[in-house]
Amino acid sequence: xxxxxxxxxxxxxxxxxIMSSGLALIYGLRRVVxxxxxxxxxxxxxxxxxxxMYSNFWVALVAAPAAMALFGVLLDRYxxxxxxxxxxxxxxxxxxGLLLILEDLVVFIWGxxxxxxxxxxxxxxxxxxLGNQVPAYRIGVIVVGLSVALGLTLWLRFSRIGxxxxxxxxxxVTTSMQGVNTDAVSAGVVGLGSALAGLAGVxxxxxxxxxxxxxxxxxxxxxxxxxxxxxxxxxxxFVAALLLGMMQAIGAVYMPxxxxxxxxxxxxxxxIWKPSGLAGSRT
Amino acid sequence: xxxxxxxxxxxxxxxxxxxxxxxxxxxSLLGLFAQAVIYAIFALGVGVLLRQNGLTSFGHALFFxxxxxxxxxxxxxxxxxxxxxxxxxxxxxxxxxxxxxxxxVRVPGIAFGxxxxxxxxxxxxxxxxxxxxTGGADGMSVSWPATLFGVKQSVLLKPDTLFLIVWTVMVAVxxxxxxxxxxxxxxxxEAIRDNEERARFIGITTTVxxxxxxxxxxxxxxxxxxxxxxxxxxxxxxxxHWSVSGIALVMVVVGGVKxxxxxxxxxxxxxxxxxxxxxxxxxxxxxxxxxxxxxxxxSPDGIAGALERLFKPRxxxxxxxxxxxx
Numbered sequence: 220x221x222x223x224x225x226x227x228x229x230x231x232x233x234x235x236x237i238m239s240s241g242l243a244l245i246y247g248l249r250r251v252v253x254x255x256x257x258x259x260x261x262x263x264x265x266x267x268x269x270x271x272m273y274s275n276f277w278v279a280l281v282a283a284p285a286a287m288a289l290f291g292v293l294l295d296r297y298x299x300x301x302x303x304x305x306x307x308x309x310x311x312x313x314x315x316g317l318l319l320i321l322e323d324l325v326v327f328i329w330g331x332x333x334x335x336x337x338x339x340x341x342x343x344x345x346x347x348x349l350g351n352q353v354p355a356y357r358i359g360v361i362v363v364g365l366s367v368a369l370g371l372t373l374w375l376r377f378s379r380i381g382x383x384x385x386x387x388x389x390x391x392v393t394t395s396m397q398g399v400n401t402d403a404v405s406a407g408v409v410g411l412g413s414a415l416a417g418l419a420g421v422x423x424x425x426x427x428x429x430x431x432x433x434x435x436x437x438x439x440x441x442x443x444x445x446x447x448x449x450x451x452x453x454x455x456x457f458v459a460a461l462l463l464g465m466m467q468a469i470g471a472v473y474m475p476x477x478x479x480x481x482x483x484x485x486x487x488x489x490x491i492w493k494p495s496g497l498a499g500s501r502t
Numbered sequence: 503x504x505x506x507x508x509x510x511x512x513x514x515x516x517x518x519x520x521x522x523x524x525x526x527x528x529x530s531l532l533g534l535f536a537q538a539v540i541y542a543i544f545a546l547g548v549g550v551l552l553r554q555n556g557l558t559s560f561g562h563a564l565f566f567x568x569x570x571x572x573x574x575x576x577x578x579x580x581x582x583x584x585x586x587x588x589x590x591x592x593x594x595x596x597x598x599x600x601x602x603x604x605x606x607v608r609v610p611g612i613a614f615g616x617x618x619x620x621x622x623x624x625x626x627x628x629x630x631x632x633x634x635x636t637g638g639a640d641g642m643s644v645s646w647p648a649t650l651f652g653v654k655q656s657v658l659l660k661p662d663t664l665f666l667i668v669w670t671v672m673v674a675v676x677x678x679x680x681x682x683x684x685x686x687x688x689x690x691x692e693a694i695r696d697n698e699e700r701a702r703f704i705g706i707t708t709t710v711x712x713x714x715x716x717x718x719x720x721x722x723x724x725x726x727x728x729x730x731x732x733x734x735x736x737x738x739x740x741x742x743h744w745s746v747s748g749i750a751l752v753m754v755v756v757g758g759v760k761x762x763x764x765x766x767x768x769x770x771x772x773x774x775x776x777x778x779x780x781x782x783x784x785x786x787x788x789x790x791x792x793x794x795x796x797x798x799x800x801s802p803d804g805i806a807g808a809l810e811r812l813f814k815p816r817x818x819x820x821x822x823x824x825x826x827x828x
Contacts, residue, residue, distance in 0.1 A: 307611070311612075312755050315791075317795065319787050324788065327788075
């Protein structure tokens, strides 16, 4: 019982890694708490669903993030860049307005019905894990989550663009004085973050059902992760995402009534102890 | 503005309410207006916090829903009379919010918003999962007594009386808030909002006044919650959901943060979209979202700010250039 729960916690934690790393990246560069991230996740899932209907899941896994990346670049160019001198609250509410639009857009195109995506053939078998039968697809989700974490870390740490991204999120003004085109860096990062939201949507589609309200829970959990981890900190978000998944899994076994409250209790405790989050230095 | 002038304006507002009640042809439209006014009071509470503390709450639905639930439980268990329960519930919400505020107002910026969101969502999840009295996800009915303050419930719930009641409450709350914020207490909270460190240097304790503003804003929102539970006779977990808090915040920003009545303007605009446009357009939410973005981009101080600029530009212009020109 506990093993299978821990496993599922790891699966959900991996999904949260994909979601919240996108949020953290965007916050790092643009200082925006992006409510539209939930909309991009949902849009990614629906686009993935439609693409998978006409071709197959693997095409969808590439197409949906690509579409969201394009959306993200446009969002940065014609939205966040123009609003960068505004108060954070205003920009946050602009993204909230965008979320309202995206939710209606999904209802407009796909209707209000719930959909679910079939597990791809290739991963449609079960694996024996310490005496429990677990679906191979979920192991795939964990692999994707951990690859995203590892890939982002290596990219930011060792690539030239990664260096620009780190510099721009520490001090955008000085960075642009050194000759880095911070607007281009930001557009790229918001594009990447949005692509990750789309990826999370497609990855979640076969095991969470698709509905116009699917974004709310995951979005709130991702906020909790990003805030616990320290706004804008990727490493903090990775740790917090896994902790949150595990916590819900263990909570579901030992105190099923309270397990849904645990993330919030955890966040309140962390924030009161350290307002900038686990790894954060800025507020 | 002098306070006597504000009282005069309040009187005019009350008369306007009477005029609206008599001039509105359809009863159902008046019912919708009453709902809009209730949400205006809700938004007024959120606006007080944002204006006076500079803090963004994503969890004020907690106080909106909690007022309804507390009233429902008290009336179901028949502890005290409904007339007495109203101040008891409001006071309870004030104390609860003050205690929460003492802990969370120390946390700055976005983290504060996320804390309020977390606390609100906890209440939402508890309400959906609790069985028994509060009815879980189905919600609970709030059984108000047949007569309240000596007036029959059927009379109070008639659209025109109900509208007049909520309108009067709104005007009274707005005047009360303006009055409280004009006292020394209001000045202190503004000083803390603008620069907490300097306020501490001149010897002001900063946490308690901020927690008090939080409590005040929660109580205003609680008033809206009570009125809503009276209007609907029902309270459900949905009223605690974070999206309700989000919409209230949107009303505040669309209406205009800088003035006390901005949130009221925002609430009215929201209900115009929801109920009038909603009849013709299925996707009114998207249109509202687009309007929200447009208002924030083109008029950062909201509709109230835009109206002010529309009516006052000449006076300002004249004052600036007049003396110099001659």
